[in-house]
Amino acid sequence: TLSLVPLLASAATPSFDCAKAHGAAEQLICEDAGLAALDNELAALYPKAIANFSPEQAKTEKAMQRGWIKGRNECWKDADPGKCIESSYQTRITELQIKGGQLMVPSPVIYQCGKELTLTAYFYNDGKLPAATINLGPDQQVLAYGVPTGSGARYEGQNLTLSTKGKEALLERY
16 A cells, blocks of 8 residues: 555646546546646636636637637647647646736837838747737737747747847748
């Protein structure tokens, strides 16, 4: 019986009941202490992040959370399900840290491309992941996540990539 003590001490305890875990992704979270810790971090952050949202914003965010859970649960299909789940948690935590005002808003960085396009970016380096909110126009804002590079920085978001090096930036939209 003494040989079981180390296994019990390192058992993962996520925010949900592992006896009711649905699917391979939730079972993996129950088996992996690092993933369980990310689950607990998100569970603690979520109510704080949406606390000051309007009822309509909270309703939208709750639907987004349900969608995120479905996406996280699809990680069982990935070549490395654990890495997929970890990445999913890190991006969601970062998104909620920014949306919920859990991070101090950094000073904007403004890039001017000719006379036609002004790009304003806010670089969040204190979140779970490096991220940037990129304002492309009055009603166009994209959240992009930092991707490791050899030099400079690269942020990938929905349908765009922003690469920066010094005072220069390259925005690719697709």
